[in-house]
Amino acid sequence: MNKNTIIYTIIGVILIIGFLFLAYNLTSTPEKNVVYKETQTLTSSDHIKWSPDKKNLLVEYSDLQCPACKAYHDVIKSQIETASSGAEITKKITFVYRHFPLSQHQYAQPAAYAAEAAGKQGKFYEMIDLIFEAQDSWSKSSNPNEEFVKMAQKLNLDMDKFKKDFDSQEVKNKVNQDYQSGIQAQVRSTPSFYLNGQKLDKVSSFDDFIKLLKEVK
Incomplete structure (x- = not known):
C-alpha cells in the first residue's frame, strides 16, 4: 500500500x-427530563389562550400544512375546547402556539404569515382554525394566498391592513423567531409539544395526550 x-x-x-x-x-x-428554557419563557408576541395565569405552559410547535398538526388541532378543538370535560384542562394550562414551517411544505410559511397578519387584528386563533379546516384545499392550490384572503374576509378583517401585514418584515420575523426557538428546543417533527419546559416524547396517542393534560396539577 x-x-x-x-x-x-x-x-x-x-x-x-x-x-x-x-x-x-x-x-x-x-435526554429524558431535559427542560427547554425556550418553552418556559413567553414573549410579547406569543399567542396564548386558555388559562391566563401561566402557571402551566403547553407550547406547541406546528406547521399549518402538516396533516398530523391538523389532526392534533382537531382533537384539541373537539375534546378540549368544545367539550365540557375540557374545562379542567383549559382552566389550569396556558396554551401557546408557535410556528415551525417545515421545508417540505411549500405553503407552510405563507399560511403562518396569514395567521400572524390576522393576529394583528386580534384574530390569530380564528385564522388558525380556518387554515386547518381548509388545509386540504389551499395546500393543493396554485395560489393559496387567494384562499387566505378569503379567510380574512370571512373574519371581517380590515383587508388593506391584512395584506400589508402579510407582506411585512415584522410578520416574517415573528415566524422566523418561532422557528429559531423551535430549533433551540430540538424540534425535529411537527407537532411537538412541551409541557412546563419538558418535551412530550412519550405521547403515543390522542388519548394519552388528553390524559396527560388532565393529570397536570
Whole structure:
C-alpha cells in the first residue's frame, strides 16, 4: 500500500466518522427530563389562550400544512375546547402556539404569515382554525394566498391592513423567531409539544395526550 493510498484511506475513515456523528446528533432522542428554557419563557408576541395565569405552559410547535398538526388541532378543538370535560384542562394550562414551517411544505410559511397578519387584528386563533379546516384545499392550490384572503374576509378583517401585514418584515420575523426557538428546543417533527419546559416524547396517542393534560396539577 503506497503513501497516497494510506492518506486517502485515513481521510475516508475520518469522513465516515464525521457523517455518523452528524447523523447521531440529528436523529438521537433528547435526554429524558431535559427542560427547554425556550418553552418556559413567553414573549410579547406569543399567542396564548386558555388559562391566563401561566402557571402551566403547553407550547406547541406546528406547521399549518402538516396533516398530523391538523389532526392534533382537531382533537384539541373537539375534546378540549368544545367539550365540557375540557374545562379542567383549559382552566389550569396556558396554551401557546408557535410556528415551525417545515421545508417540505411549500405553503407552510405563507399560511403562518396569514395567521400572524390576522393576529394583528386580534384574530390569530380564528385564522388558525380556518387554515386547518381548509388545509386540504389551499395546500393543493396554485395560489393559496387567494384562499387566505378569503379567510380574512370571512373574519371581517380590515383587508388593506391584512395584506400589508402579510407582506411585512415584522410578520416574517415573528415566524422566523418561532422557528429559531423551535430549533433551540430540538424540534425535529411537527407537532411537538412541551409541557412546563419538558418535551412530550412519550405521547403515543390522542388519548394519552388528553390524559396527560388532565393529570397536570
